Amino acid sequence: MEEIQIVVDLETPPPSSESIQLEASLQRELDTLWANTDEAKDFTIFRTPHNMSKNKKNLFQPSTVSIGPFHHGQKHLRALEEQKRRFLQDFLSRGNHLSLDLCISEMKKLETRTRKCYNETFDDLDSNAFVKMMLLDGCFVLEYFSKILENNSMSLKILEYNSMSFDEIGWNSFFIPHELLLLENQIPFFIIDKLYDIGNLNKALDRMVFVKLIAYILLSRIQTLDSLDSLDSVISKIPDPPAEIHHLVHLCYHSLVPIPEKAVVLSSKSFDLTRMFGTNRIKGLFTRRFPRSNSQSLSVSLLNSTRNISSMVIPSATELKQKGMKFALKSNPKHMLDISFEYGVLKIPRLEINEGTKPIFANLMAFEHSKYGKEQSPFTSFVSFLDSLVSTPYDVTILQECGIIENWLGSEADLADFLNHVTEGCVVEKDHYLTKVYTEVKRYSESWWNKQRAKLIRDYFSSPWSIISLIAAFILLVLTCVQSFYAVYAYKYPPSS
Structure with a gap:
């Protein structure tokens, strides 16, 4: 009787085309991750973690103006987009040396650095869209603070709570500072710095003074404004900003929260x-x-x-x-x-x-x-x-x-x-x-x-009544004790007849 040998082929079947595509896609992601590992560590702007923002999105997401890419283009934030363009026009009118070509050129130089500041890639925004957003948002922030200071003649003694008129911004400017202090509504501060430099705004105000005044406005706008001190006095009391300011939240936090080693509180x-x-x-x-x-x-x-x-x-x-x-x-x-x-x-x-x-x-x-x-x-x-x-x-x-x-x-x-x-x-x-x-x-x-x-x-x-009752009870107790004392005394030492 012949032996029948059954040979089982244990070789792995060849991978399907879908598996090959998945492997290639995942490998590209890993290659990109390794290439950007060092860069990813340097991001300074990020979304609020879900465990902190859960059930309170209204405290972390803008409702009036979008700054930066996280909420860029959202329908309910488009009302102030036209105002951003007006502020860009106002910025360009600050000097004959300024031109749209110069601003775009400077922003393009900062594009790669700016993208690295975020913990997301924003592939849906191509280079032109991203640079346009940087320029419009940067000019909006810079012009907003500049107009507040200019409208108050740089004295701060009578800094108006709403010093910008409705014609200038189209909305009550009370809401703007709160929107500028949302973590998800930030652009790198070096964009504001660059626009400040090319606009030659330092001719009117030193950069350090300007940054301190921004911190002052952010802090003071958290609550209702009261009487203010002179410009020199305010500047001397605002803490020096950190060597590298990441964004407006970083600047506000540094100015508000004391540091034990070198505190300006x-x-x-x-x-x-x-x-x-x-x-x-x-x-x-x-x-x-x-x-x-x-x-x-x-x-x-x-x-x-x-x-x-x-x-x-x-x-x-x-x-x-x-x-x-x-x-x-x-x-x-x-x-x-x-x-x-x-x-x-x-x-x-x-x-x-x-x-x-x-x-x-x-x-x-x-x-x-x-x-x-x-x-x-x-x-x-x-x-x-x-x-x-x-x-x-x-x-x-x-x-x-x-x-x-x-x-x-x-x-x-x-x-x-x-x-x-x-x-x-x-x-x-x-x-x-x-x-x-x-x-x-x-x-x-x-x-x-x-x-x-x-x-x-x-x-x-x-209460007064309980105190009065206690005093009355105490007096009654004393009188009772006195009465008892005299009764015992008279019993022990009866008066002579």
């Missing part, structure tokens, strides 16, 4: 971010270095903190008040983030919150979570601390009664909802500049003696 009786530049509040507005202090605040080194993770959770303002803690407006804060706790009193600088504040807070925190933010995220820690204090509308009422919060959002519930949601997706380090404050506040609130003292005050000294 904002200080005022009221941190509504525009009134803080008032003439009567300007003294001591900025300090060059954090002085030593006994209070647990940012003036103490950011690294001087404990690792007690349980101390990162504190009761709300309502609970703390019930436990005897007091809240007070800090009279002479060193900077906006200067919170301290001493002798049962939590001192916080005044903070005004309106619709314009909301996206600013959200985007500054998002920027702080990038590699360009400061170590330990002090601004995020500050907002998270406020979030811990405010859980209900009544917590807002307590802080309002103390003069700490000035609420322009319509209701206490709106403000509580904002603070409870704005920190979603943010991470607070275990060690940060408020760790000691958390620790001391929690220690105070858990003290048996403080609880009993607070209960005594709440039960017997909470």
Whole structure:
């Protein structure tokens, strides 16, 4: 009987054309990735991470004007595109040496560098479209700030809140600064610098002064404007910008958040971010270095903190008040983030919150979570601390009664909802500049003696009527004791007949 041998061909079948195409496509992507690895590390402008922008897109996406490629061409942002062209025309009219050909040529030289600043490639924008966008957006930003300063004669003493007329921009310019401080609405600052140079604008104002004034306008426009100081005084108090400014959010963050090693920080009786530049509040507005202090605040080194993770959770303002803690407006804060706790009193600088504040807070925190933010995220820690204090509308009422919060959002519930949601997706380090404050506040609130003292005050000294009742009861007790004493005395030592 013959043996039947069955030979099984175990060779891999030849790849299909679809597999070959997939492999080639993926290999091209990998080759491009390796070629651009070093360049990708240098991007400075990016979309907000989904975990931070989820359920609050309105705080991160523009609604009036598009700057940069992320939201370029969107239908609801086309209203100001015509104004961009008008601003380009105004820029070209600043000197006979300026021409459209010169501007386009300079922007083309910066195209490759500009594209590398974004963490996306924008292949849908060819070279001409990208350069056109750079020129129009750059001129819009430069002319916007230039017109504000020119309309105020460079004095800033009477800087109008809405100094640009509707004829100049077509819209209420109040909304523009908030749009310019969105992370997804940025162009590299070197584009503005280049247009500033070729426009010879430095003949009217030095570049460093101009940058400081941009920072000043951004900060002051976050809130309602009040009286302002002279130009020279403002310039001397605005911190020097970083050696390389990435974009407007970077400039604003650097000017607002203090740096322990070399800090130029904002200080005022009221941190509504525009009134803080008032003439009567300007003294001591900025300090060059954090002085030593006994209070647990940012003036103490950011690294001087404990690792007690349980101390990162504190009761709300309502609970703390019930436990005897007091809240007070800090009279002479060193900077906006200067919170301290001493002798049962939590001192916080005044903070005004309106619709314009909301996206600013959200985007500054998002920027702080990038590699360009400061170590330990002090601004995020500050907002998270406020979030811990405010859980209900009544917590807002307590802080309002103390003069700490000035609420322009319509209701206490709106403000509580904002603070409870704005920190979603943010991470607070275990060690940060408020760790000691958390620790001391929690220690105070858990003290048996403080609880009993607070209960005594709440039960017997909470109102004039309870105090009167307590005094009356005390007097009655004293009279009863006196009466009892004389009764016993007369019994023991009866009067002689």
